[in-house]
């Protein structure tokens with residue numbers, strides 16, 4: 001059986017660009033995006049590409065010039081506006097490379113609005129390459145047809161996070177020691193998942209003391225941190241997110 005292609009042949013290549021898009025704009029791409037269009041996909045003048053900029057939605061563009069290292073594209077027309085993003089943040093303690101890349105990629109696909117690395121007492125990975133994580137956000141958004149990127153915050157210590165917690169945002173804290181089943185209410189929310197070593201008793205007490213916090217159980221098994229994060233996001237998206245609508249914005 002032939003392998004399923006990553007990009008269905010009927011779909012156009014889709015790229016994030018940093019420039020704000022508008023009808024008639026001409027933009028030049030170089031580096032990996034140009035290499036991808038010209039040397040990997042072997043596209044030339046006249047080929048169509050979808051672009052999005054995280055501000056104005058998705059646009060159809062046409063290649064005007066294709067050099068080996070630079071591509072000039074002209075923006076033809078808007079295809080979609082920027083999608084409304086369900087107001088869910090995912091707060092996670094950094095885990096090892098590979099697993100954290102996977103977590104960021106999948107959380108973007110599932111639809112989170114913002115990713116926040118949280119440093120806890122048992123966090124083993126304290127240095128994060130945010131540029132690499134952001135590249136995973138972009139790649140996942142290109143692939144899953146998001147028109148809005150997930151935001152990626154600087155790492156924050158748990159104490160500082162709790163001290164500045166916004167009054168209107170529910171904090172759904174995945175607690176392996178027990179909690180309620182996920183029942184997402186309306187309004188802004190955040191899911192907090194601990195490191196592989198779990199939260200300390202002190203941290204757990206400080207989180208639970210926050211009026212906006214609710215301890216959530218994800219079942220009787222101890223899940224790895226990345227599994228727990230994605231399971232919790234999926235449960236929230238299914239009940240309070242945008243999974244009920246079947247069409248794309």
Ligand code: SAM
Pocket residue numbers: 173174175176177192193194195196197198199216217218219220221222223224225228229
């Ligand atoms: N070392 C901890 C232990 O043995 O009890 C396990 C930590 S677990 C690998 C990492 C994080 O995933 C936890 O801090 C929690 O946020 C979340 N988690 C894992 N399983 C969970 C469950 N069944 N219910 C709620 N949260 C869970």
